[in-house]
Amino acid sequence: MLPRPRPHRAFGPVRLALTAFLAVHVFISAWLVVNVEGVYTEGKPAPTEAHSLVAIDKDRTMIDIEIKRATSFFFYALERDGDASVPVNTSSTSENNTGETTDEIEDDRTSEQAPQSEVEWLSLGRQSIKAALVALVLSELLMLSGFKWRHHLRSLFFLSTLVAFSVVFPACYMLELSGGGEDEGDSTALNTPGANLETVSFVHTNASSDFSLTWLGVHLQADFSGYDLGLVEPENRTAVAANIPVEGSKDASSFIAFESTFDIELGKNLDTLLILPFAWYLLPARDSQTSPETATKTEEE
Numbered sequence: 541m542l543p544r545p546r547p548h549r550a551f552g553p554v555r556l557a558l559t560a561f562l563a564v565h566v567f568i569s570a571w572l573v574v575n576v577e578g579v580y581t582e583g584k585p586a587p588t589e590a591h592s593l594v595a596i597d598k599d600r601t602m603i604d605i606e607i608k609r610a611t612s613f614f615f616y617a618l619e620r621d622g623d624a625s626v627p628v629n630t631s632s633t634s635e636n637n638t639g640e641t642t643d644e645i646e647d648d649r650t651s652e653q654a655p656q657s658e659v660e661w662l663s664l665g666r667q668s669i670k671a672a673l674v675a676l677v678l679s680e681l682l683m684l685s686g687f688k689w690r691h692h693l694r695s696l697f698f699l700s701t702l703v704a705f706s707v708v709f710p711a712c713y714m715l716e717l718s719g720g721g722e723d724e725g726d727s728t729a730l731n732t733p734g735a736n737l738e739t740v741s742f743v744h745t746n747a748s749s750d751f752s753l754t755w756l757g758v759h760l761q762a763d764f765s766g767y768d769l770g771l772v773e774p775e776n777r778t779a780v781a782a783n784i785p786v787e788g789s790k791d792a793s794s795f796i797a798f799e800s801t802f803d804i805e806l807g808k809n810l811d812t813l814l815i816l817p818f819a820w821y822l823l824p825a826r827d828s829q830t831s832p833e834t835a836t837k838t839e840e841e
Contacts, residue, residue: 544821551823552684558819559680562812563673569809571669571709572596574802580613582797584771588613590800596713598666620770625741626781665712672697672704683825691825698816705813710758710804717760717802718749742766742796743781757805765797 545551574594580586592605607613679697682690745766752759767785769777771794785791 544824547824547826549826552825555683555819555823555825556677556680559816560677562815563677565812566705566807566809567598567670567673570595570597570807571705571810572713572804573807574713574804576800576802578798578800580796580798582765583616583768583795584619584793585613585616585796585798596662598670601662620768621774622770624768624770624772624774624777626743626769626777659715661712661715665709668704668708668712672701676701694820698813701813705810706756706806710806713804714751714758714760741769743769744784754803754805757803760802760804762800762802763798764800765795767791768794768796770794 572595574596576590576592576594578590578592580588588610589608590605591608592603594604595602675697679690679694683694687693743766745764747762747764749760749762751761767780769780772780772791776791780791780794785794
């Protein structure tokens with residue numbers, strides 16, 4: 541192991557400059573990189589494949605999309621009626637409204653149409669990253685003072701920065717995809733890449749998602765299937781919305797299935813933050829700013 545130098549007053553500004561440089565370097569780089577692979581497995585769009593690369597930085601989400609074997613999807617888009625829709629839960633709504641007064645029904649409709657506040661998870665994740673980087677630089681600035689617990693605060697803020705990048709921000713991105721987790725089934729379908737689905741246009745839907753941890757990232761798998769009313773004749777849409785079409789019938793051909801995988805990984809420049817512990821070892825700070833006897837001793841950081 542390299543011998544540790546004796547603490548020196550000049551090491552403080554050098555550590556501070558290095559910390560600020562690395563914080564800016566990480567701040568302007570990509571924080572999260574997502575590889576998305578999607579494929580239609582059943583239905584008229586199959587076997588169209590969608591491949592996309594998503595890079596997220598401090599204020600933008602950049603997406604590069606490539607579509608392969610898109611002929612079937614092209615004809616599917618031409619054939620599909622994009623305005624096809626039915627009221628959500630028509631039958632259940634009519635049953636629940638039985639016996640209610642007109643005013644009560646109107647109140648229910650008003651409450652359903654009232655906008656609901658949603659948490660902007662990605663924005664919250666960006667703010668946590670910015671706060672962590674600022675706190676990291678300020679903790680190094682605190683090392684120039686004689687505060688007793690400054691070493692512990694610096695270590696705490698350094699670990700907090702790593703957690704913000706490796707846990708908090710990826711979690712916020714996944715919550716943004718899933719709509720906050722309030723309705724896992726519908727939200728997964730709404731955010732399936734390449735599908736651009738509306739809940740009123742797809743009926744008898746089945747959506748699922750699962751994720752596992754990987755090295756410096758997570759692996760997320762999301763599947764969606766349902767009957768596309770845009771492929772159903774207008775006079776048959778209400779019947780299809782009420783009951784699953786009989787297998788082999790014309791309306792049964794409106795069934796669509798889609799599978800997707802997400803590989804969410806940390807940005808490649810984030811590992812530069814690991815330089816800081818080595819800098820603390822090679823450029824140690826003084827134990828005390830007040831005692832000349834202890835100013836020449838090395839410290840445990």
